[in-house]
Amino acid sequence: MFVPVSFSIDRISGTWTIQSIRTTSCRYLNRAQVAERIGVAASALSRYNLPDPDAIIGPINPDGTLPKGTVRGWYESTIDEWHAWRGGRPAGTAAHG
Numbered sequence: 001m002f003v004p005v006s007f008s009i010d011r012i013s014g015t016w017t018i019q020s021i022r023t024t025s026c027r028y029l030n031r032a033q034v035a036e037r038i039g040v041a042a043s044a045l046s047r048y049n050l051p052d053p054d055a056i057i058g059p060i061n062p063d064g065t066l067p068k069g070t071v072r073g074w075y076e077s078t079i080d081e082w083h084a085w086r087g088g089r090p091a092g093t094a095a096h097g
Contacts, residue, residue, distance in 0.1 A: 028073025038083050051082040
């Protein structure tokens with residue numbers, strides 16, 4: 001999900017003003033917070049197929065990969081739904097049904 005923004009340019013000074021159209025702030029979880037929320041070590045997240053992030057902060061490479069320094073963020077609800085869907089099981093274990 002991307003947050004729509006509006007922008008304006010002051011023709012005299014050449015300054016840009018970028019403003020979020022959304023009037024409320026959002027809270028996103030980073031990878032360490034995701035790990036804590038689902039009860040695993042942060043280093044273990046590389047073994048998980050995490051859901052698509054709700055926010056990406058920083059540049060994105062032309063091939064869609066994220067360079068070092070670009071941060072992904074997830075809503076708590078996104079992680080909770082994903083974790084419930086996967087049954088809260090550890091990485092690499094199959095669902096039983």
